[in-house]
Amino acid sequence: MENSAPTFRVYRLKWGQRAIAVLFLAFAIFFMIASRAWPISGRAETKPIELFIAAVLFIAGLGLTLNFFTATVTFTVDAIEQRSLFRQATLPFTKIRGPREFVVWSSDADGGSRTRYLKLESNDDRHPPLEFMKSYTFDNAFFRWFNKLPDRDAEGQKTREDSNFGLV
Numbered sequence: 001m002e003n004s005a006p007t008f009r010v011y012r013l014k015w016g017q018r019a020i021a022v023l024f025l026a027f028a029i030f031f032m033i034a035s036r037a038w039p040i041s042g043r044a045e046t047k048p049i050e051l052f053i054a055a056v057l058f059i060a061g062l063g064l065t066l067n068f069f070t071a072t073v074t075f076t077v078d079a080i081e082q083r084s085l086f087r088q089a090t091l092p093f094t095k096i097r098g099p100r101e102f103v104v105w106s107s108d109a110d111g112g113s114r115t116r117y118l119k120l121e122s123n124d125d126r127h128p129p130l131e132f133m134k135s136y137t138f139d140n141a142f143f144r145w146f147n148k149l150p151d152r153d154a155e156g157q158k159t160r161e162d163s164n165f166g167l168v
Contacts, residue, residue, distance in 0.1 A: 005075055005093055006075050006139075006142055006145060007077060008076065009074070009075045009141070010072050011072060011074070011136040011137050012136065012137055013135060013136055014135050014136065014137055016135075017133075017135050018068050020068075021068040022065055024065070025062060025064070025065045028054070028057035028060070028061035028062075029058065029061075031053070032054040032057075032058060035050045035053075035054055063085070070083070071083065071084040071136075072084075073132055073138075078092055079091060079093060080130065082130050089130055090127075091122055091127050091128075091129070091130050092127065096120050096122065096123070096149060097121045097150070098149050098150040098151060099146055099149045099151070100118075100119040100121065101117070101119070101134070102116075102119065103115070103116050103117070104117060115135075116133065116134035116135075117131055117134060118132055118133075
C-alpha cells in the first residue's frame with residue numbers, strides 16, 4: 001500500500017494563533033496612543049524612548065500579524081512547501097527520510113509553556129528539513145500521511161538496542 005500525500009491542500013495557522021498576533025498588534029497601537037507617541041495625538045513633546053518603544057512594539061506586532069496570516073504548509077503534486085512572510089522552503093516527497101515530533105519547553109517562573117513541532121527530515125543535504133508548529137489546521141488526511149512515514153525516532157531506538165558497540 002502506497003502512502004500518498006494529500007495533494008493540493010493548504011494548511012494555515014489556527015485562528016487562536018492569529019488572534020494572539022492581532023491582540024499583540026492592538027496592544028502596540030494602544031501603547032502608542034496611551035504614551036502619546038502616536039503622531040496624531042497633538043502632543044508637543046514626545047520622549048525619544050517612548051517613540052522608540054512604541055515603534056518597536058508596533059513593528060513587532062505588525063510583523064507577527066503578517067507572518068501568522070501568511071504562514072502556510074502546502075502540498076503540491078510532488079512536494080511539501082512551508083511558506084511565511086520570512087521564509088519559503090520546499091521538500092520533495094522523494095527526499096523525505098522520515099518524520100519527527102518534538103516539544104519545545106519555555107521555562108519561566110510559572111512552570112513554562114510548550115510548543116509542539118513536526119519535523120520532516122531530508123535524505124539529501126541539498127534540501128533542509130522542514131519544521132513547523134503542530135498548530136496548523138491539519139486534517140485527518142495529513143496525519144494519516146505523516147504517521148505512515150518511516151518513524152525516525154523508532155529507527156534510532158532500534159539501532160541503539162541492536163548495537164553492542166563492537167563487543168561480542
